[in-house]
């Protein structure tokens with residue numbers, strides 16, 4: 001049986017207007033939008049009814065925290081909150097010490113609902129705002145939030161939300177690092193048996209971000225600072241329909257910070273422990289030639305038997321240095337030809353032979369004096385990384401030989417949000433947003449918003 005809409009809609013002006021809007025809508029889309037407004041209005045009514053019902057329930061009054069006398073009701077007081085369906089208003093009982101002790105005011109319903117004294121915005125709205133700001137510039141995020149919910153929040157307010165929850169994420173991380181320092185091992189992040197049996201791949205790189213040179217003003221010169229990004233992931237092997245084996249990444253986790261390699265070290269180790277670095281059947285480290293990252297490998301991962309892989313394209317760049325510097329006048333062997341041959345041999349695991357050849361050429365009388373130090377330098381570099389250029393072995397094991405995956409992580413983690421036109425960051429502003437982004441990428445975003453102990457007293461939406 002069909003019910004006319006009037007039966008649901010109360011007989012007041014606002015509802016009638018909404019109802020008329022629906023009936024006079026002149027396109028499909030207009031009907032949908034008008035119905036959505038009615039839906040939102042209806043949700044608001046449901047919330048307010050529910051709260052009114054709960055406010056009527058019998059209250060058991062606590063005792064005064066100052067003098068221990070039982071509190072008494074001083075009647076109903078108004079409360080309002082900006083939510084994902086707009087402003088919601090209700091009344092609830094407030095209690096106070098009959099002796100009027102300072103700070104004895106108590107509102108049981110607020111407590112039961114997890115609301116804080118000066119909170120004006122509901123957490124689900126803040127969460128959505130923060131999520132949009134994780135991906136979009138603040139002004140745009142505020143516009144999209146309005147499009148999605150009809151709730152208008154200024155970009156300053158969004159910025160404040162991000163600072164608050166970003167700070168919370170930073171605090172959480174700090175306390176986890178302190179725990180690690182005192183010998184507590186972090187909990188393993190839920191990994192099933194299939195994931196546990198896959199090699200754990202760890203890779204790190206750096207990317208520069210533009211910062212402000214003076215606090216609180218975008219004036220002054222841009223200062224570029226390096227942000228470190230590390231990727232931890234399980235390397236799965238899959239058979240395609242045609243029988244080809246391809247690798248696929250599972251459970252991608254990121255570590256990132258504005259700071260030095262030494263700052264990165266404990267954070268990377270913390271995440272590595274969470275990802276089961278100590279029990280993984282195989283740990284693979286891959287990075288380009290930057291010295292600091294290889295020190296990290298030697299200090300953290302080599303001691304537990306991790307295989308180190310030098311990014312192939314990076315190694316090839318060094319070969320090009322040697323090939324382009326060396327000319328022996330033989331027209332049948334151009335730099336390009338020699339380079340192609342060196343790359344081929346490197347790819348197929350003949351690193352030792354290349355080192356020998358470079359060594360021999362660097363001592364040969366036919367080599368010009370200017371070329372010798374270049375050949376020696378490339379020789380020493382390959383020698384240093386001899387274990388890390390065993391590309392034939394790596395290919396057999398299906399390990400990647402390029403650090404492309406961490407480079408692309410740098411792009412979507414950092415570049416996409418922090419290097420927009422005209423963007424320049426304060427260190428705090430950067431850090432807070434970075435940690436929210438990390439929380440989202442690492443699937444820990446929601447735990448930031450479910451913590452009942454969060455003080456939301458900061459929020460004061462400006463319109």
Ligand SMILES: [Zn+2]
Nearest residue numbers: 064067097101
């Ligand atoms: Zn009292």
